[in-house]
Amino acid sequence: MKITAAITGIGSYVPDYVLTNLELEKMVDTTDEWITSRTGIKERRILKGEDQGTSVMGIKAVQQLLEKTGTRPEEVDLLICATVTPDMLFPATANIIANGVGIARAFSYDMNAACSGFLFALATGAQFVQSGTYKKVVIVGADKMSAIVDYTDRANCIIFGDGAGAVLLEPNTEGYGLLDQVLRTDGSGEAYLYQKAGGSRRPPTHETVDRREHFIYQEGATVFKFAVKSMADVAAQVMERNHLGNDDVAWLVPHQANKRIIDATAHRMGVGPEKVMLNIQRYGNTTNGTIPLCLSDYESQLRRGDNLVLAAFGGGFTWGSVYLKWAYDYQAVS
Numbered sequence: 001m002k003i004t005a006a007i008t009g010i011g012s013y014v015p016d017y018v019l020t021n022l023e024l025e026k027m028v029d030t031t032d033e034w035i036t037s038r039t040g041i042k043e044r045r046i047l048k049g050e051d052q053g054t055s056v057m058g059i060k061a062v063q064q065l066l067e068k069t070g071t072r073p074e075e076v077d078l079l080i081c082a083t084v085t086p087d088m089l090f091p092a093t094a095n096i097i098a099n100g101v102g103i104a105r106a107f108s109y110d111m112n113a114a115c116s117g118f119l120f121a122l123a124t125g126a127q128f129v130q131s132g133t134y135k136k137v138v139i140v141g142a143d144k145m146s147a148i149v150d151y152t153d154r155a156n157c158i159i160f161g162d163g164a165g166a167v168l169l170e171p172n173t174e175g176y177g178l179l180d181q182v183l184r185t186d187g188s189g190e191a192y193l194y195q196k197a198g199g200s201r202r203p204p205t206h207e208t209v210d211r212r213e214h215f216i217y218q219e220g221a222t223v224f225k226f227a228v229k230s231m232a233d234v235a236a237q238v239m240e241r242n243h244l245g246n247d248d249v250a251w252l253v254p255h256q257a258n259k260r261i262i263d264a265t266a267h268r269m270g271v272g273p274e275k276v277m278l279n280i281q282r283y284g285n286t287t288n289g290t291i292p293l294c295l296s297d298y299e300s301q302l303r304r305g306d307n308l309v310l311a312a313f314g315g316g317f318t319w320g321s322v323y324l325k326w327a328y329d330y331q332a333v334s
């Protein structure tokens with residue numbers, strides 16, 4: 001009997017602090033009108049406070065996931081955390097999250113594929129389930145982008161926000177769950193979207209701090225062009241090779257980088273806006289958080305058997321699309 005890996009639950013968390021476009025207008029030379037028309041973003045959440053890392057949000061998302069799915073921490077076999085803003089370079093944020101929720105009989109590790117990280121981690125975790133090796137795998141997508149955003153750089157500080165989401169993968173023998181994926185990287189994209197210093201090539205010094213090299217560096221227009229084409233290409237490719245017409249697709253679940261990139265992907269797939277999950281207006285680009293946060297926000301509208309096409313694009317460059325058949329009808333937890 002063929003085993004597939006199905007998402008059987010979702011948890012999420014966003015911090016309370018809301019950074020609005022109006023507040024950004026006071027910080028840099030920008031306008032609500034410019035930000036809204038170029039990106040679709042109205043506000044984003046920011047994790048405030050001393051010693052608050054990405055794991056704080058990851059722990060809250062996984063706690064909710066375990067509660068909603070009635071999973072005991074000791075049942076979890078593996079936890080993968082996709083992030084570009086780990087609490088520290090090592091140990092892995094996945095370990096800190098696992099420890100924070102009492103997952104003690106598992107192994108855990110981080111994955112970094114920039115904004116495509118959640119999809120890459122989902123596809124990786126699914127392999128362990130499909131092979132019959134593990135039964136309960138938690139995939140977390142979490143980022144505290146505010147830790148690496150330069151709030152004097154108007155082109156970048158408007159885009160990013162903080163947030164986390166998590167899903168549980170379990171074996172399914174009825175044909176639900178992850179059915180296909182196209183995942184890609186092109187390392188020649190390195191120079192267009194990256195954090196210049198802080199790694200082994202350019203360790204932190206006073207000079208790297210003075211040159212503001214620990215913040216996100218991005219050539220927005222180049223990234224935009226590449227993202228529009230790549231995300232649409234792989235989403236269309238996944239549809240084609242699974243013989244999915246636009247009527248067959250119940251939902252497009254796109255990485256929330258820019259509303260115009262999302263629109264272009266939907267247009268290429270031939271799906272209308274009513275089938276596109278969208279929450280960029282409220283959270284901005286939370287990097288690895290975007291896709292699970294979308295699934296969380298739309299969970300009550302999902303039905304067993306729905307065909308979902310997930311698509312992402314990120315620094316590096318990385319991009320990909322996953323096709324999955326949704327495995328359950330939502331039941332509100334009282």
Ligand SMILES: CC(C)(COP(=O)(O)OP(=O)(O)OC[C@H]1O[C@@H](n2cnc3c(N)ncnc32)[C@H](O)[C@@H]1OP(=O)(O)O)[C@@H](O)C(=O)NCCC(=O)NCCS
Nearest residue numbers: 030031034038115154155158220221223224257258313314
């Ligand atoms: C960042 C982004 C919104 C900028 O939009 P854009 O239309 O490409 O704008 P450009 O970078 O070409 O800049 C156009 C002008 O707007 C200005 N500008 C940039 N940010 C601005 C802001 N917040 N407010 C007002 N003006 C701004 C620029 O300085 C530039 O002015 P100039 O022409 O006088 O030099 C857009 O490039 C983008 O979304 N790129 C992809 C980013 C992304 O999704 N990254 C994550 C991938 S996972």
